[in-house]
Amino acid sequence: MYCREEKFLSISERRSQPLFFSSSTTDVFSSLPPSPSPRQLHQAHAKLVVLGHSSRRSPVAHLLSRCALLPPSLLPAAYCLSLYSRLDRPSAFASNNLLRCLARGPAPRAAVLSYRAARLAGVPTNNYTYPFLLSACGKHPPLPSEGRQVHAHVVKLAFSRDLFVRNALISFYAACRDMGSAETVFEERPDVRDVVSWNSLLVGYARAGEIRVAEDLFDRMPVRDAVSWSSLMVGYVEKGVPEKGLRRFREMVERGVAVNEAALVTALSASAQLGLIECGRFVHATMERLGFRMTLGVGTALVDMYAKCGCIEISRRVFEDLPRRDVFAWNAMLCGLATHGLGKDALDLYRRFIDGGLRPTSVTFIGVLNACSRAGLVDEGRMHFRSMVQDYGIQPEMEHYGCIVDLLGRAGLVSEALELIEGMTIVPDPVLWGTLLGACKIHGLAELGETIGKKLIELEPAHDGHYVLLSGIYAKARKWEDVVKVRKLMTNRGTNKVPGWSLIEAHxxxxxxxxxxREHEQSPEIYERIGMIESRLAEAGYLPDTSQVLHDIGDEEKVLAVKQHSERLAIAFGLMVIEEGHPVRIVKNLRVCGDCHEFSKMVSKVFEREIIVRDGSRFHHFKEGNCSCLDYW
Known part of the structure; x- marks a missing residue:
């Protein structure tokens, strides 16, 4: 589309120009591959200079068109601007390709300034000019004021009937979250729109979180393509309903719609969020059946999915088999190992990462510090925290502080963790104080815990977790009157504890x-199975730990409260329906309690079954009476 420069030239301009290309300049571009490297483009530029064509419109415009194909990180915008600046009378083709280069770069405002300069210089525009320019205005963060001025130019110069320009306008307004204007452009010319028009509006509503509007739009579409399906799926995942996204993916596959990379990555992300391995395997199998190429994006999503679904060894195999690995793939593997408590393995991987010449990012160090925290590697954690700042110039963010405070707190170094928080260069958030409060509960530091707990309740009076932790600290210290006070305070403020739930996937x-x-259709059988499990465990010496259960109910009620925790119901159901030889996989929204942790260990030993639990903090692999966390969680 960008090689037909003659359509952009006036008759007088054509007469004043030499032939479109001489044989020498034709040779310069014919020798370039479809996706040239920066070095190859520089060589082509050097040949044009030698041939004396470095200021001719046609060769320079075509060189710019090749530059526009490269990622902006490989070719600075300044280089493209320097090429363009040598032209005495730039053509629309040259100007458009400069806009295209600048719109893809890290400073898209430069495209707007370039357009302004071109208009003042009398450079002609055409219907290809405005999609590039509007794309720049829609980059994050968008330029709403400039984009509206471009819209005015579109109307003034009579390009508002062009399909590609209209689609670019819809995308621009959607990027600005101005769905009213996007809808206006979409509706004002029903005769000038295609599937891209519908998709642009659909993407806007999905990203804006208006998922019901997006669903209605999707249902009204006369034609849908892979972008339509994947855009709706992304909307579901971002809205926090990944299970709907997975259902759409299955429907997409069943209808024979060509699956694109966005759909695969989104479906894998949804599977990872839910921890549903069977869904993830279905996506992986679909990809292999269709012969989909293993791209970096899909490969990284697979590594992340298998890790978050409890299959860390499969995640490792996928990672090692990737044809190429970028920093995102390494980070996914590193964070996966950390979440599974494989601290030493994670640090070994980090050393491979550094030895490979890659530069760590902020996310890399979150994985490294989390790995140290999960495995109790205090000295290593301190060292990497220092290295992050001193060796790589990465300033700690709240997540990094959270990891190191968690590491110190779990190791009993609560005073050091408190000193670190008080010396932070940024204001600590409630999550960080909550981490320290959790450490106070673990180590029975009632006085410090009381101080922090009261502070947190003042900061976030509606957050139930602060009340629960403070209540737990009082309970551990057997300060029952204070437990009652905290519970009454929760009630008076209308704050209720978030109910725990457990998911299990079967067939x-x-x-x-x-x-x-009691709502499950097999509830009677499940409770009967729990009774059998408890009998077997009692014979093996297991007694429920009710020390953390509220004091104002009887002993029998305490035992009953512990027995009915959601993960126990899920484990009993899993033993009923999942074949022997296969692990029972459970996903929890909250941290597993101490008694259920011990219960799961005993079940894995007595019934000789592997149980994998992903709780709100990490993975627990229960096998032969032991847990992968080594009771350090």
Missing amino acids: GEVHKFVAGD
């Missing part, structure tokens, strides 16, 4: 349990 279906659940 393609997802089952959800809450504490004391």
